[in-house]
Amino acid sequence: MEVDAMTAPPTPAATPPARPGLLARLADSDLCWSLHRSPLALAAGLVLILVSLAALFAPLLATQNPYDLAQLDLTNAELPPMWLEDGQAAYALGSDNQGRDVYSAILYGSRISLVIGAATVALSLAIGLIVGLSAGYSGGWVDNLLMRIGDTLLSIPTILVAILVTAVFRQLLPPGLREAFSAIILVVAISMTNWVQYARTVRASTLVERRKEYVQAARLIGVRPLRIMIGHILPNPLTPVLVTATLNLGLAILIEATLSFLGIGMPPTEPSLGTLIRIGNQYLFSGQWWVVVFPAAYLSLIVLAVNLLGDWLRDALNPKLR
């Protein structure tokens, strides 16, 4: 670009050189280069893509719809995986006590787990960015109030806060609606504590940037605070926030699973991976290990992949480690 500026005729109307497309620039970026050199992260990314695709196309890939009670047949209950004695090809990973195909249930369950995880990250990210920016930029009592609220939430274990929130919501909602809203309640309950981490990161960075002269110059020009926050301040903490968000996706999926396992998350009629593990747990000692082991293994695979990808992203985006 520098060479171009030197040799170009001095007419300001000269068209800038055509920029390569987004995909081409992405493929040429440092990030992509670093991904190529880290087979573990590449594998984790691949696993995540496959898992997401499987969740997205679950209705096409599954052999039955586990939500549709009419498709379940009790004569096919408690079948072992197909490679064991008595196993049937239609129930590749076996079935549970209601004749539900474990493989289909996992596909549908991962859908719920992934959606709740992603929604939790999105909601806590939104709350965290707003709270962090306003606390850091306004300072004073606003900062104190918001950050003390965050500290208070952090001082209670996440699971406990989530249980409290879930309990309160369930009391507020009429019984008929509780099941329908259980996913939304879960997202709110988990976000309740998750946002604090983002808020702290953003606030710390905002406090630093707010005092810098380029921000003061923007204030002098008369740029509105909201524009200063978004245009000048927000890009600074975005890298650590992105890394936190990736790692928190795994955490959110796990918390959802834990809550569902404890029986206060997704109902058995709409099982997430956690609900499947809870249901399967009851049969573990009577020999039907497949009902719990496969959902649990799939959950671990997802969380492991997310965490590996998050770890790689943290290192890849850290300029000191390049």
Add this chain to the structure above:
Amino acid sequence: MPRNNAATAAPLLEVEDLACWFDISPPLMERMLEGKPRQILKAVDGVSFSVARGTTLSIVGESGCGKSTIARLLVGLHKPTRGSIRFSQGAHGALRVQMIFQDPYASLNPRWRVGDIVAEPIRTLKLRPDEAATRRRVDELLSLVGLSPADGRKYPHEFSGGQRQRISIARALATEAEFLVCDEPTSALDVSVQAQILNLMRDLQRKFGLTYVFISHNLSVVRHMSERVAVMYLGRLVEEAAAETLFADPRHPYTRLLLDTIPDLEAPNRHRQPMGGEVPSPIAPPPGCTFHPRCPLVREACRKGRPDLRLMPDGARLACIATQEAEARLAVPA
């Protein structure tokens, strides 16, 4: 070079009894438990001056004397504790005031292209109707400060300190400001680059009739820039005079000390009075004239009463008991 007389032209800026105090007390709990007193730092304490349109007033003093606080008060980054700042009307309604910052490395957003940095005021204040006109204006501004329009596509880190300061100036001019507060704009630059930036600022002043308040600790820089010079010590003005008067005939002992520290090419080995002592803490300033612990002319009255900034017959203003007395004695027989 036309030297406007501040007394005849209507002043663009009038500052009266300006003060800015900072509460630097320990937290309430500590004060209650350990009986610590409240602590007030009087960064600026009762400063009055005026600046005529198209001229430069320089404010000089050692670090910590409150000159940067004045700069920030003038542009509104600090709220005054007391006193008033009055601007006259600008060409387009309210007078547009901008600031050139000291550190050219911190005053430009490193993530923005230079073109966008310079365009930000134009877009914010909607000074041009459309994007094409904005682009043209940015190119024009970049050429005006001695950069090339093609530089607009680069990022700040591709420029040297002096070039960055040029970008800062272009951004300030983009607002169509008539009044610029320059807070030590050259102190972070190499000496050779300093002169270029100062010349650029002088040229722009002549071309657009800009008015500057120029903050510096460097008297030799100030000499070439200003119509009037104010010397500041511990939050107050001690002397304010036309630049020629101040440099030819410094009256306050502190001004003389400052001038003595300038290296002189003509007399490199002249006898120089070393600057005695440190600047006292502005939290607990000495009683009376705050300069008395370092003053060679100190007398009993200086330790008790604080001298006022008095108007002298030649239009200079001076706050020194000893010098005022001496000049009054000389004036009587004449």
